[in-house]
Amino acid sequence: MTMDYRIVRTESLHQGFMQMESYDIDIERFDGTRQLLRRECVLRGDAAAALVHDPERDLWLLVEQFRPGVMSSGESPWLLELVAGMVEEGESAEDVVRREALEEANVVLQSATLLQRYWVSPGGTNERVAVFYATADLGDAGGCYGLASEGEDIRVHVLSSAQLRAALDEGRIANAMTLIAVQAQLLRA
Secondary structure: OOOOEEEEEEEEEEEOOOEEEEEEEEEEOOOOOEEEEEEEEEEOOEEEEEEEEEOOOOEEEEEEEEOHHHHHHOOOOEEEEOEEEEOOOOOOHHHHHHHHHHHHHOOOOOEEEEEEEEEOOOOOEOOEEEEEEEEOOOOOOOEEEOOHHHOOOEEEEEEEHHHHHHHHHOOOOOOHHHHHHHHHHHHHO
16 A cells, blocks of 8 residues: 655755755555654665675675764674675666675675665665675685775674674674674575
8 A cells, every 4th residue: 555745845954974854744644644744864875785605615704894883882883794885876786795895805706696675774764775695705805905085994704604603693793784694594594
């Protein structure tokens, strides 16, 4: 069932690394009446991420980097994650994971298969992520990479299947896109 809505007013609240807008939205309610809502939204757009696997060696690649959103929790803001990036104009999600694997981990992907697309937190952001299972030769993987122009400082981790499972079970994988990809892959195994 498609409901009706109309944006009455849009206001730019912030323009920086992130953008934020405020909306006054006239929505149709389930009972047929109308309601005016005010909502803020962080504008991020589409992203793509890949869980990289070397099936010959049964190794998995994750990257570690600083995430400011974790600072207020008292936990370490350096998180284990998938290689990932934002989709730029003219790029497909698969283009992004191939580009980011090279930039963040110095790895060339052999294949990339879409696992899932999901909305990150649609109550407050328009970010949607495409998560891929990708294969690569991880025989020489490791080190620190990232684009200096983007302030990236990224460390590569290569894990066995047992180490990947332990990282999941011990809570060392603590961000949604990595949890979704690892759990989806474990369900497929």
